[in-house]
Amino acid sequence: MSTKLSSRMDRFGASATVTLSARIAEMRAAGRSIISMNVGEPDQFTPENIKEAGIRAIKGNDTKYKVNMGIPELREAIAHKLKEDNNIDYSLSEIAVSVGAKQALMSSILAIVDEGDEVIIPVPCYLSYPDMVRFAGGIPVFPSLNPDDFSLNVDNIRERVTGRTKAVIICSPNNPTGSVYSEESLRELAELALEKDFYVIADEIYEKLMYGPKHFSIASVSDVVKSHVITINGFSKAYAMTGWRIGYAAARPDIIASINKIHSQQTTCVAGFIQQAAIEALAGPQDSVEIMRKSFEERRDYCYNRLSAMPGVKCPKPEGAFYIFPDISGCLNDKISTDSAFCEYVLEEEGVAIMPGSAYEWPGSIRISFASSMETLKEAMDKLEAAIRKLK
Ligand SMILES: Cc1ncc(COP(=O)(O)O)c(C=O)c1O
Incomplete structure (x- = not known):
């Protein structure tokens, strides 16, 4: 007998954003x-019509277990959305409803990745992908996005493909950089996926928050490409529903059946009243999404202009999501010599919490979320600028 923890627990760390939030508290x-x-x-609250749908469902006693894969009405609404917005035909057996997009990502990885398989994750990347892959026993491989604008570089991916490559995980619009991958680069990646026979996990959770370019879903390229793709999306960002915990994966029926098998042993189902609220999010009025998108665009412009004018800061302009990812290596000195030390310094000196780029496999940069009021952003930018000027 041994009371040691499992060796699996040594393979991955806790989410750095979640850990920092606990420290701030x-x-x-x-x-x-x-x-x-x-x-x-988002700093906005869930729109009233969505909250009302959830409340109505609770009052109507929608409080029992639900079918494992998600209620048919919600999967129908998701299939309709994927057809209308993304030009992809998914049937109901190709959609699994999950506890947030995060669970859909983790379950997708568990469903396809074997011990020792390699999973290519272009960096900078959402910080959960590498640890999810490690948790599943896979090995993350990190080619770089184009450093100037964080666009997708398929040649960099091609160079890292081996006989053990199982999947590539992409995220567009991107967390943490706000870049949006072009249709051309996604078509090129689709071709490579067919040529080398690997999966693409396409995380499209920021798809509704874009400030110029059009979103393109890689699964829409063709049926054969679709059979290699797992499309991930959710409600947290577009509908300000982070705390409701609901998302989904769409993919081939055998992949979806595997994901559902995992969920059947893990969470059983998503609460019925939350699924009712999600139906209202997709089928109800969409004006709140556009209001939020516009407000983020204004905040993006403000942060971009302020950061670009700060000494030592280089900043690509985000085209989507609500993050900006400036290079602050020009601000570092002998004492504050890394992005993590910089974030620690800004937190201690000025009381502004930001994420170090190294958490996203990209040292020398920082990630700032601009999902706050203009007033808060102004105060944060003033404080950040003061901290940077003190370093000079
Ligand atoms: C790129 C990306 N994917 C997935 C998620 C998880 O979303 P959810 O709240 O639906 O689990 C996040 C949340 O920050 C994210 O940034």
């Missing part, structure tokens, strides 16, 4: 005032 409890520029959630 402690600092606030100790009386410090902290501006959170680290959080990945």
Whole structure:
């Protein structure tokens, strides 16, 4: 007998954003005032019509177990959305409803990745992907996006493909950079996926928050490409539903059956009243999405202009999501010599919480979430600028 923890627990770490949020809560409890520029959630609240749908469902006693894969009405609404918005035909047996897009990502990886399989993740990347792959026993491989604008570089991916490559994980619009991958680059990746026979996990959770270019879904290229793709999406960002915990995966029926098998042993189903709220999100009025998108665009412009004018800061302009990812290597000195030390310094000195680029496999940069009010952003930018000027 041994009371040691499993060796699996040594393979991966806790989410750095979740850990930082816990630290901020402690600092606030100790009386410090902290501006959170680290959080990945809209500052807006869930629209009233969606909340009302959830409340109606609870009052109507929609509080029992539901079918494992998600209620048919919700999967129908998702299939309709994927056809209308993304030009992909998914049947109901090709859709699994999950506890957030995060669960859909983790279950997809568990469903396809064997011990020792390689999973290519272009970087900078969403910080959960590498640890999810490690948790599943896979090996993350990190080719770079184009450093100037963080666009997708398929040649860099091609160079890292081996006989053990199982999948490539992409995220467009991108967390943490805000870049949007072009249709051309996604078609090129689709060709490579067919040639080398690997999966593409396409995380499209920021698809509704874009400031110029058009979104393109890689699964829409052709039926054979679709059979290699797992499309991930959710409700957290577009409908300000982070705390409801609902998302989905769409893929071939055998992949979806495997994902559902995992969920059947893990979470059983998503609560019925949350699924009812999600139906309202997709089928109800969409004006709140556009209002939120516009407000983020204004905030993106403000942060971009402020950061670009700061000494030592280089900043590609985000085209989607609500993050900006400036290079701050020009601000570092002998004492504050890494992005992590920089974030620690800004948190301690100025009470502004930001994420270090190294958490996204890209040292020398920082990630700032601009999903806060203009007033808060102004204060945060003033404080960040003051901290940078003190370093000079
Ligand atoms: C790229 C990306 N994918 C997935 C998620 C998880 O979303 P959900 O709240 O639906 O689990 C996030 C959340 O920050 C994200 O940034």
